[in-house]
Amino acid sequence: MDIFVPHEKDRNIYLDEIIFFSNHNFIFDNYKNYKESYSIVNIQFPEAIFDWKSPSQEQLLNFEKELISWKKRSKIIYTLNDFESHYDEKKQFLDLFRLLYKYVDGVIHLGNYSLDNFKKYFPDNCLHKVIFHPLYNSLNDNFKTKKFQDMISADLSNKFIVSVVGSVRSQEELDFIIKIFRKIPIANKFLIVPRVLKFNKIPDYIPTRFRKYYKKMIEKRGWFLLSKKRYYFMSQFIEYNYLVDLVKQSSLMIIPRIRSLNSGNLYLGLTFDKPMIIPEIGNLTETAKNLKLPLLNFKKGNYKEVISEVLSLESNQYFTSNDYLAKKSMYHPRKIAHDYDVFFNKIKGI
Template sequence: MEVFVPHQKDRNIYLDEIISFSNHNFIFGNYKEYRDLYKIVNIQFPEAIFDWKSPSTEELVNFELQLLNWKKKSKIVYTMNDFTTHYDKKNKFSEVFSLIHKYSDGVIHLGKYSLDNYEKYFSSSCLHTIIYHPLYNSLTEDYMTKEIQSLVPTDLTNKFIVSAIGGIRSKEELDLILKIFKKLPIKNKFLIVPRMFQFIIIPDYIPYRFRKYYKRLIEKKYCFSLSKNQYFFSARFLEYSYLVDLVKRSSLMIIPRIKNLNSGNLYLGLTFDKLMIIPEIGNLTETANYFGLPLLDLQNKNYKEVITMVLDLKSNQYYSSDKYLKDKHFFHPEKIAKDYDAFFNLLGEFK
């Protein structure tokens, strides 16, 4: 069976993990490149359909016509990485999400929280299933790495490295990271955030030659309480060769999400058996509970309790326990791929 993904492949390789074990052929392309022979149209990231650029009214009209055309010969399956874009201040993608909700024939939820809270927003004929996010196993198989130290001016030797992977999309996420970092009772701690300040929009009236100074002012504003030799922030999307080295060297990972349904960072941490501070949100709660991992209650702010419990996991050798290693198999990409194939096959049986 050929599965059409109506956008270019995302830099997040989680779908590649599934594709490598799937019996189906996944084809990526512009949404206008659809062909009748595709049995499944699998939408992963709605914003990517328009290359992460705000669609015009005309484009939205054409997209709805495309959706109606797809439904004649294919089944539309939405993998719900999120129900909507929480950090889209101008709501430029809200209509795209609404159209996908309206016309989906099937929805893959990445956890029970998603299914319980969002099934009602789809048509009564839409089929729903839970298929979890896979581990990033391909990154562990003799993956060629580059040293993160080459990008960081501070010597990382003997540092307790705390990392927050992924773009930081709001001031609230930034505050969460800094609050956790400051509360860690560790002297040689060092914070690395490769894509900090993604939420900062530089005003158009600031000339390009002054923008690097503007960024420095922003950094000083938010990080005045940190010593410069305590952190390294950047604005780049790390190549996986550097990312893998950073994760391997990290003593602790912070999952810096407060609104999201899901976060691939959680599964990245599980892949490499890393200590993590995990917020109690969305589907993350279910996965953390499955492994018996502590959760940070963002309302009650149980920082001290959670930090203590997380650090104790290392001394208790939790990540080398037979139970933990056995539980990880539940999220192996091969199993997740079989679940995808089964759901696609089920939908393919319906006319």
């Protein structure tokens, strides 16, 4: 079957892992280039349909007509990476998400938390299936990496590297990262955060000529508590060649999510068997519990306990245990692709 993804391919290659093992053909293109021959329309990231820009009411009306037209020939499936747009405080994408919920024929949930909490928002005749996020296996074997050290001026030799490879989208997430880092009881620790997004708002009362200074001051909020010899912050997308090298060098990874439903960072860490600080949120909870990995509970504030347990995983040879390896195989891209194919066939009545 031809599977139409009505937006450009995201830089996150998780779907590529599935496509490699799938029996079906995936086509990425602008939503206006839909063809009646497409059996399935699989929407991954709703915001990408309009190039990550909030659509106007006119655009939404036209897109609704497209959805109605698609349903005459194809089945529309939404992979629920997010229930709403990340940190969309002005709710600019809310109408787009609601429009999709109204017309989709099937939903792929990345965990039972998603299924249990969000199934009610979709039509009664909508089919639902839990299919987990795949590992990033294509980055593991024979992947050509470039030294991350070449990108930065800091000396990483003999350092206990703590990395945060996902985008940091809010001050809340940044505070969370720094709080954990400061509690790690290791002298030679070094924090690397490659992508801190420019999430801080500049108040209207700040004069134009002072805005750039205000912005710099806010971006460094909290960082002054860290010695410059212990951290390196960046604000750019890191190509996988460098990112993989960083992950391999990391002694510990922090999953920086506070309110998210899913995080590919967890599965990137699992791909390379890395100790991780995993918050007890959304679908992350199910995967971590399945693999018997410690979870950080915000209400309990069990930072010290979780950090201690996570740091002991490698010394206890947990990542080479048969139990861990068997459960990790559940997330192999081959299995995830098979689950996608079965669901596609089912929804088409094949």
